[in-house]
Amino acid sequence: MVRLITHNLLACHAKDCNTNNFPLEFKDVQLEIREADFNPDFLKGFMPKIEWKALVDTARQLGDTSLPLEQPEMLDDEFLKNLHHVLLEIHVEEGSMTCPNCKHVYPISNGIPNMLLAEHEIG
Amino acid sequence: MPSRYLFHYAQVHNEFRLPELQSIAELYGIPYTLPQNPEDRDSTRPFMIVELDEEEHARMLARRCILIKAVYEYYGHGSTYDELHEVNRKNESLWARYVQDTSFRFLVTSSKHKIPQSRQREVIENFAYMGFLGKIDMKSPEIILTCFEEYEERHGTTRVKHEGDGEFRQVFFGRLIEEGSARQLVGKFDVKKRSYYGNTSMEAEISLLMANQTLASPGKLIYDPFMGTGSMAYPTGYFGALVFGSDIDGRQMRGKQKTPGVIRAATQYGIASRIVDLATFDVTHNPWRCGELFDSIVTDPPYGVRAGAKRLGRKRELSERQKELCLQHSLAPRPDDQPYIPPTKPYELSHLATDLVLLARYLLKPGGRLVFFLPTVTDEYEEVDIHTMMCEGMELVANSLQDFGSWGRRLVTIRKVTKERYPPPTFDPMLREANEETHIPAHKDFREKYFQGFKSKADETKG
Ligand SMILES: C[S@@+](CC[C@H](N)C(=O)[O-])C[C@H]1O[C@@H](n2cnc3c(N)ncnc32)[C@H](O)[C@@H]1O
Ligand SMILES: [Zn+2]
Numbered sequence: 001m002v003r004l005i006t007h008n009l010l011a012c013h014a015k016d017c018n019t020n021n022f023p024l025e026f027k028d029v030q031l032e033i034r035e036a037d038f039n040p041d042f043l044k045g046f047m048p049k050i051e052w053k054a055l056v057d058t059a060r061q062l063g064d065t066s067l068p069l070e071q072p073e074m075l076d077d078e079f080l081k082n083l084h085h086v087l088l089e090i091h092v093e094e095g096s097m098t099c100p101n102c103k104h105v106y107p108i109s110n111g112i113p114n115m116l117l118a119e120h121e122i123g
Numbered sequence: 124m125p126s127r128y129l130f131h132y133a134q135v136h137n138e139f140r141l142p143e144l145q146s147i148a149e150l151y152g153i154p155y156t157l158p159q160n161p162e163d164r165d166s167t168r169p170f171m172i173v174e175l176d177e178e179e180h181a182r183m184l185a186r187r188c189i190l191i192k193a194v195y196e197y198y199g200h201g202s203t204y205d206e207l208h209e210v211n212r213k214n215e216s217l218w219a220r221y222v223q224d225t226s227f228r229f230l231v232t233s234s235k236h237k238i239p240q241s242r243q244r245e246v247i248e249n250f251a252y253m254g255f256l257g258k259i260d261m262k263s264p265e266i267i268l269t270c271f272e273e274y275e276e277r278h279g280t281t282r283v284k285h286e287g288d289g290e291f292r293q294v295f296f297g298r299l300i301e302e303g304s305a306r307q308l309v310g311k312f313d314v315k316k317r318s319y320y321g322n323t324s325m326e327a328e329i330s331l332l333m334a335n336q337t338l339a340s341p342g343k344l345i346y347d348p349f350m351g352t353g354s355m356a357y358p359t360g361y362f363g364a365l366v367f368g369s370d371i372d373g374r375q376m377r378g379k380q381k382t383p384g385v386i387r388a389a390t391q392y393g394i395a396s397r398i399v400d401l402a403t404f405d406v407t408h409n410p411w412r413c414g415e416l417f418d419s420i421v422t423d424p425p426y427g428v429r430a431g432a433k434r435l436g437r438k439r440e441l442s443e444r445q446k447e448l449c450l451q452h453s454l455a456p457r458p459d460d461q462p463y464i465p466p467t468k469p470y471e472l473s474h475l476a477t478d479l480v481l482l483a484r485y486l487l488k489p490g491g492r493l494v495f496f497l498p499t500v501t502d503e504y505e506e507v508d509i510h511t512m513m514c515e516g517m518e519l520v521a522n523s524l525q526d527f528g529s530w531g532r533r534l535v536t537i538r539k540v541t542k543e544r545y546p547p548p549t550f551d552p553m554l555r556e557a558n559e560e561t562h563i564p565a566h567k568d569f570r571e572k573y574f575q576g577f578k579s580k581a582d583e584t585k586g
Pocket of ligand 1: 350353369371372407424425470
């Protein structure tokens with residue numbers, strides 16, 4: 001935890017931070033790889049929700065280059081296995097996520113990100 | 124052609140029985156027909172005759188419905204043995220195949236009563252016309268035939284042993300198909316045996332019933348926005364779903380050790396990999412990038428009794444100490460949610476309930492379900508209370524009361540029936556008050572009412 005599936009769904013939500021607020025940038029990360037159940041139907045169903053470029057860029061930044069730059073049309077087994085690994089098996093245990101726009105830092109500790117806003121950041 | 128099956132139910136959480144059956148039948152795509160006569164589907168009674176297309180469907184239901192004790196192939200019933208035998212003879216085609224050489228065991232039992240041995244034998248002898256030739260096997264018979272007498276519950280009266288024997292309401296007869304194996308999960312998920320729990324943890328049986336209302340199964344994504352110690356995440360994860368949790372107070376999910384408490388408990392159940400992530404945030408200021416993400420949302424919202432409902436913002440001017448903490452937090456945020464505790468303000472329950480339905484409409488996929496508890500004041504509750512929190516595109520599926528006397532809580536199941544996309548809710552009380560309907564639900568200001576001991580309006584003016 002924080003897995004990349006989650007990272008792909010979280011945007012900075014500070015007050016008035018509405019553009020360029022995604023993807024959050026990982027810093028000083030400690031990674032762990034942990035196995036998860038492979039479910040091709042889940043992956044296929046989830047693909048339309050993915051911001052593909054953000055996922056590929058983030059995976060590469062964390063050292064996984066298995067995903068193609070463009071979302072492929074043909075979803076073969078090898079691709080799905082790679083996607084499964086990237087989305088569900090890479091865990092960011094420590095570090096932080098920074099908003100590219102307002103620079104808010106969301107710290108991660110023991111795998112749990114603190115997404116709380118400070119008082120001046122809520123609308 | 125559909126056949127009849129006899130469902131033996133645990134006589135607990137009666138109002139959850141039919142919603143659970145509906146949910147699991149929907150999950151597996153099992154068509155079923157309930158008895159026509161309301162008396163015969165009365166959820167306070169131990170037996171119900173249900174029509175199903177296949178025996179396998181009965182087994183599937185027995186393996187997943189928490190409230191099912193066992194399912195039987197139905198052979199007959201009646202308010203007297205004569206009536207039962209008449210039906211049973213007519214149904215000979217159902218049991219004729221066991222006559223020749225099937226080993227069997229015959230049981231005579233009852234609910235809320237003990238039948239004397241001598242009469243049990245007598246009952247069995249009266250089935251002699253079935254002419255079973257196979258051997259009687261008490262240990263591992265090929266089939267078990269059971270005859271149940273249903274006695275009325277007699278609250279508060281102590282009966283002398285065997286008193287009223289034979290004065291049953293109805294008697295049922297059938298062949299055991301499957302014992303309800305899901306009931307064992309109530310023990311498996313026992314909170315006291317869990318490696319991490321807190322004073323907000325939800326009892327196992329109710330958490331399981333909630334998980335069934337979500338239609339949890341492999342490949343589904345489920346979210347609890349008031350995660351706390353994660354009670355509902357364990358059964359939903361156990362049924363195969365992937366679960367997200369968030370809470371305004373990270374300490375509820377973490378506990379005191381390095382590995383978060385929720386993960387420790389999930390590990391105990393072998394489902395740690397299904398807790399997709401945990402995150403600390405106020406659900407009214409949430410970071411979800413888009414909607415239509417989840418198959419279900421399952422949650423026990425804070426209603427101010429054990430865990431106060433709160434949201435970011437301030438009730439009144441901050442103390443110097445809090446200001447200092449705020450400043451420190453924005454300069455150098457601490458990763459572990461401590462010591463910084465952001466200022467919060469109370470969150471009134473009827474607002475929270477309305478917001479939750481709007482949030483669910485945004486975050487659920489079309490067809491997805493919102494399953495949550497709404498506490499309410501028993502004397503003041505009216506059915507319209509539920510409708511004060513509904514919005515366009517959301518439809519009530521079930522509403523089951525767990526009764527605690529002067530108050531209770533209702534497990535509400537709502538389905539997103541629209542395919543339309545809606546914006547996220549604004550969570551703005553100002554905007555809402557302008558549109559608020561005139562009906563004031565009984566759950567409004569629940570916390571205050573709870574601590575005042577649910578005095579009615581009339582009492583107040585008298586006093
Ligand atoms: C009744 S408890 C849920 C208990 C949980 N089902 C369990 O098993 O422990 C409600 C939770 O909501 C959290 N909470 C209160 N206000 C919140 C908010 N605005 N956003 C997110 N979480 C909140 C509390 O910290 C508390 O843990
Ligand atoms: Zn930002």
